[in-house]
Amino acid sequence: xxxxxxxxxxxxxxxxxxxxxxxxxxxxxxxxxxxxxxxxxxxxxxxxxxxxxxxxxxxxxxxxxxxxxxxxxxxxxxxxxxxxxxxx
Amino acid sequence: xxxxxxxxxxxxxxxxxxxxxxxxxxxxxxxxxxxxxxxxxxxxxxxxxxxxxxxxxxxxxxxxxxxxxxxxxxxxxxxxxxxxxxxxxxxxxxxxxxxxxxxxxxxxxxxxxxxxxxxxxxxxxxxxxxxxxxxxxxxxxxxxxxxxxxxxxxxxxxxxxxxxxxxxxxxxxxxxxxxxxxxxxxxxx
Numbered sequence: 001x002x003x004x005x006x007x008x009x010x011x012x013x014x015x016x017x018x019x020x021x022x023x024x025x026x027x028x029x030x031x032x033x034x035x036x037x038x039x040x041x042x043x044x045x046x047x048x049x050x051x052x053x054x055x056x057x058x059x060x061x062x063x064x065x066x067x068x069x070x071x072x073x074x075x076x077x078x079x080x081x082x083x084x085x086x087x088x
Numbered sequence: 089x090x091x092x093x094x095x096x097x098x099x100x101x102x103x104x105x106x107x108x109x110x111x112x113x114x115x116x117x118x119x120x121x122x123x124x125x126x127x128x129x130x131x132x133x134x135x136x137x138x139x140x141x142x143x144x145x146x147x148x149x150x151x152x153x154x155x156x157x158x159x160x161x162x163x164x165x166x167x168x169x170x171x172x173x174x175x176x177x178x179x180x181x182x183x184x185x186x187x188x189x190x191x192x193x194x195x196x197x198x199x200x201x202x203x204x205x206x207x208x209x210x211x212x213x214x215x216x217x218x219x220x221x222x223x224x225x226x227x228x229x230x231x232x233x234x235x236x237x238x239x240x241x242x243x244x245x246x247x248x249x250x251x252x253x254x255x256x257x258x259x260x261x262x263x264x265x266x267x268x269x270x271x272x273x274x275x276x277x
Contacts (some may be wrong), residue, residue, distance in 0.1 A: 004107065006145070012099065015095060015096070015097070015098060015099065019098070020095070022097075022147075026147055026148065026259050027146040027259075029141075029143045029147060029263075030144060030262035030263055030266060031262075061094075062093050062094050062095055063091050063093045064091065064092075065091060084094065085094060085157065086096075086100075086161040086165070087095045
């Protein structure tokens with residue numbers, strides 16, 4: 001697998017797991033007492049954090065809520081670096 | 089406050105330059121029932137709705153901004169390699185002489201975005217019904233876009249957005265019921 005393909009695969013995983021969080025967030029907004037939903041929401045947030053960590057370790061932070069790893073900085077990662085989402 | 093995330097909500101794959109399709113998609117970018125209008129509508133209403141529905145308006149508004157970025161990506165990718173001649177053939181000649189290859193908040197007919205697309209009544213039931221209608225109109229527009237487009241990558245992303253409008257409409261309907269329940273409880277006690 002090329003570096004680009006690996007990047008896109010890990011990014012897709014982030015998009016998938018983040019989307020599950022978006023969906024459970026809206027659901028729990030209107031179902032605040034649904035205990036099952038709240039539990040699945042908690043699981044979804046953990047899954048999304050794990051997928052994000054996997055991507056960011058290799059390709060740098062997606063948002064500035066994560067500190068760039070020393071490794072990412074050493075290989076030249078900078079926040080203002082392309083590609084931006086619409087360039088991929 | 090908001091924090092930028094360097095990723096799209098959902099992947100947008102475009103393989104063929106198609107400025108005509110880009111022009112049609114502008115209806116959802118800067119049109120009356122588009123994502124900019126949606127994001128601004130909910131973000132503005134949220135200050136004066138009951139606490140129970142502030143979270144929903146905040147979260148859906150935030151999601152709409154991510155939809156706006158998906159549409160911008162579609163328009164950018166569909167037009168970035170187009171020649172002035174191709175843009176003119178697609179009906180974007182007037183757009184090109186004013187904006188070059190840059191994007192602009194306008195509808196498919198070239199009418200610029202206006203705040204008059206947005207309603208805000210300060211009455212939660214009136215506002216939420218407005219929001220349900222907005223989601224249904226956006227869903228219908230996505231359907232017409234899918235019907236007119238033959239780009240598989242674009243259609244995949246448009247179908248995702250169409251389904252999101254359905255979900256938002258459903259959540260707004262539930263929010264109306266939450267407020268009605270609360271109102272009815274107040275009458276009893």
